[in-house]
Amino acid sequence: MSSSAGIVLAGGRSSRMGTPKAALEWHGSTLLRRSVGILARVTDGPVLVVRAPGQALPGLPPHVRVVDDPREGLGPVQGLAAGLAAAAGLADVAFVCSTDLPFLHPAFVRRVLRAADDGADVGLPVARGYPQPLAAAYRTTLAPLAERLVAQERLRPAFLFEECAVTRLNEADLRRDPVLAALDPELDSVLNVNEPAEYQAARARPAPEVTIQRFGALADGHRGPQAVRAATVAVAAAEAGLSLDGHVVAALNGDQITRDGQTPLVTGDTVFFLAADAGG
């Protein structure tokens, strides 16, 4: 199985939104923080953020590496070139996305990354009527090709697709993944927000429905699973009457343990709250 990285292209000008999209709030987090958190949950390699030179970014976890795109305003292939070059040698394949996908689901990322296991250079979803080059998987060995295209001023992703092996994943292909079909049936993962009205519509949608469970002394009479709406671990903890500190940690889907309240949650998640003091 290929090793994988996550790359978030955050250097866009957000001209239609009128304010930097990376810092937009969505149910207790920022769009950028949410994007890197989703990618970190799925990939086994680094998570990188590509930004314009000097671009201010909202808070990020310490493990996220920020890459400065040396040339501003050249579009996604330039960002792709910078990101893939930074990830080359650290991972075989990278899921590359924009920062404005509030509904991006790990199951979608996982499905798209799998395309690379079949030998493709690019796993390109075609969903909601369009190819989605900014929610796609790319082999990191494509970095020199992307760089050459930028040098040739061939700045559209379509030029890159002409020169490599692309596996297109239409909606039927994507929905054949039963987990994805169950958790993101409308493929909202590719729903981006470019204008204020789209952002307001996204904010109006409720936070994901997740299941929480408290253990041991934290249960305080509330044993058993409980459904709540929360887009971050911190909000889920608050729903449980807890706050994450040195003595309380969260286990996401029985897997990673975290005290980072900004860890994003998605539909179908289960969050266990445990005492970190486990001796005995």
Place this chain on the structure above:
Amino acid sequence: MAAGGYFGRALVVDAGAAAARTLPLSDGLLRAYIGGAGLGAWLMHHLAPPGVDPLAPEAPLAFVFSPLVGTPLTTSAKFAVVAKSPLTGMLNDALASSHFAISGKLTGHDAIVVRGACRQPSVLLVDGDGARVIDAADLWGLSAAEAERRLRERLGRGWRAAAIGPAGERCVRYATISHDGRHAGRGGLGAVLGAKRLKAVAVRAATKVASADPQAVLAAARDLRGRSFGPATAKYRELGTLANLLAFNAISTLPTRNFQAATFAGAPRLAAEDLAAMRGVTRNSCASCTIGCEHIYSARAGKGGKGGNGGEQKVRVEYENVFALGPMCGVSDPDAVLAASGRCDELGLDTISAGGTIAWAMECADRGLIDAPWLRFGDADAVLRALDEIGARQGLGELLAEGSRRAAQRVGGGSAAFAPQVKGLELPGYEPRTMQAMALGLAVNSRGADHNRSGAYEADLSGDLDRLAGGREHVAAAIETEDRAAVMDSLILCKFLRGVFAEPFGEWAALLSAVTGWDADGAELRRTARRIVLAKRVYNIREGWQPEDDWLPERLLSEPLEVASGRIAALTPERLRAMIDGYYEARGLDREGRPAPASLADLLLS
């Protein structure tokens, strides 16, 4: 000499000759090793003949006290029992908390070391008049608790006795030493006492011990007491360590059916939350402790408890005994697990090693490697029968009394691959494949597979690293927790208190300085920790340790687990090797885990 906290001497008793001598302990030596497990390691270097059979008369066994014993500092009434383990053949220290620590120290000694062997079952008495041996034929065969009760009846209530049960008398290699229901549990030190035909060691206070700065000690005690009621100890106070069980099951770290799985469908039946309501009787604290982690349950009759028909037995319940006698053996009946725990108490058996060895035997029976069709996973009666046979060294018990490593060597058939042990010590209830900092700690620790000398599970549960992908940061975490344990086990303070210290080494140094008058600081205690860890390793090397002893059972390295998210937890040999190499490098050891000769001067062994 330190202005407080010590007497500056150990009493070395020859039980066979009923003679004793005083071993002076210099200020420099005490400052280098503190007390408890640290001082015990030095005593074994100094007093144990190289290559000694742990069950031979000349093998020493030490009750080691510490500078904080006798102060009002919470959780300080602890003592270490230290000897070469009959289970591992390596250095072993086992800690317990009780008034024995206070009375033992106030005999006027920082340690009481026992060598030699009696001709008849006996009890060693130590008080202000020195040491003497009395006949104990009438106590032989009794449980430790009953022997202790009768001794106090005979000697008077001023005496405190640490005793062995029938398993110790029969030299079961994982027999315990107990006082007031608390067990110096791991590594079979009860067998060492049993081999000396000592049913108990009884002590009576005869003097007092000073603190260098009593006001500072009192202020520190008040402060620590207040902190001991906070969130860091809530888990222990409210549900006890058994609160781990359901949480560990949820995150696939609950070893089940001899490590064939990491989740147990029957876990909810054993949950502290329900058991407390169904069988909970009371809470209790160790001597000088304000945490109160002990949760006492009643074991219903009809499951082999001593209560007999209609009676009930009171059982102290911890996560480890429920894990080992429950999920590890596939047993989900809470009454059966409580009864099995009670039976271990009566016999004087370490529950972790007993459960681990029985679980290994159950798998051997499944595979047709041993002829014991009655011994099946999930069969509670089989667990009780196995415990009885182990305690009596009868039937299959003669084999299982040797522990899983020796038993696997005899049985063969590839059973060593799934014997749940490191260095001969059975694994505690922390799944190494899904706790990979802990995996390293279990592999390299000098005592063997042990969660108290290497508490690296803290790192796995911290959220600071990926518990399923051991690497460099796991090495640093395992070393840090091992160092902390070395100091806490030498001061001695209960590890359940560890969460209340924001700057542990500095805060511990302040406590030590207030008691002793030294000007210790955190940096000194970090050096002390490294010295103690190294001294234990050097002792093991002297006794035949080989690089392959720092390793994990083959099963854990060849059978990946799937956690609830669907992610695969694989602890490959290459990953473990890389972590061990990193550990050796960070510890200043060579590639085979041996220290540079120049580093030995710091150990004060010559």
